[in-house]
Amino acid sequence: MISSSTVWAWTSLAGVAGVFWLAALVYWRSWRFRKLQRLPPGSMGWPLIGELVPYVTIVRSETPFRFTRERESKYGPVFKTSLLTGKTVMITDVEGVKFVLHNEGVLFETGYPRSLKDVPGEHAMLFHHGDLQKRMHAMLKRFVSSTPLKKHLTREMELLTKQGMRTWSRGQRILLQDEIQRITHDFLMKQLFGLEPGKLSTTILKEFHTLMAGIIGIPMMIPGTPYFKSMKAREKLSKIIMDMVATRRAKPDIEHKDILNALIEENVPAVVIALAVKNLSETPKALEHIREENLAIRKGKDPSEGLSWNDYMSLEFTQAVFNETLRLANGAQGVMRKALKDVEYRGYIIPKGWTVLPYFLNIHFDENMFPNSAKFHPWRWLEKNIPPSYVLPFGGGSRLCPGQELAKVQTAVFLHHLVTQFKWDAEPEKVINFPMISTRNHVPVVLYDLN
Template identity: 30%
Template sequence: MPMEYFFYLLPPLFFVLFTCHAFLSSIIMKHSPKPAKNCEKGQEISLPLGRTGWPVIGETLDYLSKIQSGTLENFVTDRMNKYSSKVFKTSLIGQPMAILCGPEGNKFLFSNEKKLVQVWFPGWSNKIFPKSHDVSNNEDFINIRRMLPLFLKADSLQKYVGIMDLVMKQHLQKNWDGDHVEVCLVVRKYTLALACRLFLSIDDPREVEKLAKPIEDIVAGIFSGFPINLPGTALNRAIKASKEIRASIDSIVKQRMADLTEKIVSPVQDILSHMLLTVDENGQFLNIVDISSHLLGLIFSGYSTLNGTLTFVMKYLAELPHVYDEVLREQMAVASSKKWPDLLGWEDLRKMRYSWNVASEVLRLTPPGFGAFREALTDFTYAGYKVPKGWKLHWIAHATHMNPEYFPNPEKFDPSRFERNQPAPYTYVPFGGGPRMCPGNEYARLAILVFIHNVVTKFRWEKVIPNERVFNDPLPRPGHGLPIRLHRHDFAVSESIF
C-alpha cells in the first residue's frame, strides 16, 4: 500500500486552520533565495514560472476545488500549458511548492529520495503516530520502510494467501448473508479484519470489532478539514483513539515478547514477530512504543487504502456487465481447479490476470491517494529552473493517469489497456514508482484478488441507487455507501469449511 500518502493529503479547508503558519511562510517566501548565477553561461537560474496566488492562501482554494470536483489533473495541466510542461511553482497551505510534471518529474522525485529530496509530513501526524524518541518524521519513515519488505515482499506473503482467503470466507458468511449490503460498510469490515489477522494475529471477531470505532476516528481525524487539537474536534478524537488502540497493541506486544522467548509462537507468524526480532541500523531492537505506533500506522494504511479500491471495483463490476462476465469466467476457472475444502494459493492468484487488469484500471481512475509531498534537502536545478532548499515538491497521480497521451480516452473504464502494452514508465503510479514503490503494493494486490474471487464466484449484484453520486472529500466515495442488491449464483462453488 502506498502508506505515505495518508499522512499528508490535503483535506478540504486545511488552509483555514494554518493561517498563522501560512502567514509566516508567505513572509519567508518574499525572502526566498535570489536566482543563482550560472557561472558557465553567466546567466541567472530562475525559480520555476508560476504564481503564488493570494497572500497567505496561495492557490489552495483552486487546488481544493479541483479535488472536490474530481478534476485534480486540471490543476496541473492548466499550469503546464501556461508556464512549463516540466515544472511550475505554486503555493499550497502557505508552503512554497514546485510541481514536477509528467513521468519525468515522477521519475526524478522517486529516484532522488535522500539525495535531493525527502518525504514531508505535516507536524500534526506525530500526535496520532507518536515516537518514543527525538527523530524526524522522515528518519522514522525510512526506518519502518527498511523492515517492511521482510514481511510484505511477494515471496514472504505467499504463505499467507490461504489465511487471507479464510478471512474473506469468514467475512462473507458473517456480513453478506442477506439480499442487500452497503459496500462501503462491508469492505471496511473485511480490510480491518485482514489487517488485524496478518499484522497482529488477531482472529477473534470481538477483538477486531473493538478496533472498528477507534480506527474510524483516526481516519476521520487524518482527513478532517479541521486538523487542530481542541476538545470535540476530529483530530482530538483521533488522538484519543490512537491512544486507545496503542494501549491494546502494547498488551499484545508484551505477550508476544514472552511467547517468543518461550518459543511458543513462530518468529515469522506475522509482522509483529518480524518487528520484535528486527534490529535497526544501530543494531538496536525497537521498543514497545515505536512498535505499537508503527503497527497502528500499518493497520490504518492497510485499512484505509484498500477501502476505496474495493468499493469502486464493486461499483464498476455492477455498471459494466461485460467486464463482470469476463471476471466471472476467469474466477470460475480458478474455482473449478480447486478441491474442496482447499483454500486459494499463490499459483491461483497468478492466474487472475484479467481480474488484476480490472483492479489496475480502478487504481488508475481512483488511486488510493492523489499524490504525495517531498521537501528539497538542498538547492538543485530541474529542467533549467532552481528549486531552493526547503521548498516542498508535489507529485499528483491524476496528472499522468488522466493524460490521453499516456492513456487514450482516459475517462473510459478499459481494463484491456493493461493487456496490450504496459503503461510507459512512471505514468502509472498508484503505488509510487522505482525506488519509491510503496512496500505494501503486493499486500494490496493479494487482498484485492482474494476479495474479487470470493465475491464474484458467489454473487452477481446491482446498484440500489443507479445514479448514486460520488463525492471527493478528499478521496472519492459513493454518497450513500454504494448499497447493492445481491443475486446468488444458482451453482455452488464451495461449501462451508467452518
C-alpha cells in the same frame, strides 16, 4: 587625547568595512533577485491560504486532476503554488516525477503537513530518512515477498473472506465498502496480534475511522474538531496496542511494529476493492469477463478447495481490473517532498525548504498513454505494455510501497469469491478524492446468489 592618525585609521577601516558590507548586501540582493527570477512560473494565490481553496474544491470532485491540468496548460509541467505546506512546486510529467522520486535523501526528503505527521506519529515509516528508512523498507519488502508467507497470507485472506461473506443477507441492502473494510481489518488484526474478530477488533476499527477523519486538517487541539478527535483516537489506539503488547512480551517483534502506520495502509486495499466493485457494476462487459475468468479457474476443483498463489497470479483480467481501478482513483495523488538545498531543474530554481509535489494523476490520465483516459477500460492493460513509470499508485523510488503485491492478492481473493458466488444490484456511486480516497455512500448493493 586620540591622535589624528588614529582617527584616520579607524575612519578608513570603518569605510572599508562599510564598502564590503554594502557590496555584500548588493550582491545578496542581486543573487536573491536572480534566484526569484528563476522560480518556476505560477500563482501563489491569496495571502496565508494560497490556492488551497480551489485545490481542495477541485480534488474533491470527480475530476481531481483538473487543478493541475489547468495550470499545466498555462505554465508547463513545472509550476509554483501555495498549498497545505506553504510554498510549493508541483511537477506533473513522467520525467519530473522520476527526478524527484529518485533523488530521495540527496536533493529531497519527505515534507508532509503537521497533521499528517502528528496522527500516525513521528516514528511512522513514512517519516524515516536515510539508512534507517532504507533498512526498514528492505526488511518489509523481504517479509511480504517471502513465498511461504504469501501462500499463508493468501489462505488466511481467503478464509476470512469466505467467513465474512457467510454473514451477508441475500436480498437486503448492505454497504459493501464497510463489509470489505471489516474483512481486511480482521485479516490485519489476526496477522499482527492473533486477534480473532470480536469486540476488541471492532473497537480498534471504530477508533481507526475517527483517526483517519482528521489526518489532513488544521493541527489545533480544539475540542470537537476532526484533528482533536483524531489525536484522541490515536491515544486510545496506542493504549490498546500497548496493553496487548504487554501480554505478549515473549514475542518482542510485535512490539516494534508500527500499528498506526499499518492501520492507515490497511485502508488502501479495502477502498480499492470497493472501487473495483463500483467500476464493474457500471461496466457489465467487464463484470462478465472477470466472472468468466474466475469461474474457469474453479473448474475441476472441489467447492471447499481454496485457490493457490499461482491460481491468483494467473487471473490476468482480474489484475487488469485492479490496475485500472488504481489508475482512475489513486489513493496517493502525489507525494510531498522538501528541498534539502536549492535545486536547479529545467532552468528553474526550487529554493531550499520549499515543498515539492510530484503529482501522479496527470500521468495516470495521460491521453497519449491511456486514450479516453477517464473511462474504466481494464482491457488496456492486456492490449499493450504500459511502462512502470506510468504506473504510480504505490509511489516510486526508494519509498515504493513494499505491500503492493499483498494488496493485489487481497483484491484478487475478494473479487474471486464475490463474482463466483453473487450477482448484485448496485446504486449509483461517486468517488471522494480528498482528504482520503473513498466512496460517498460506501457502495450500497443488494446481493443475490449467483445460481
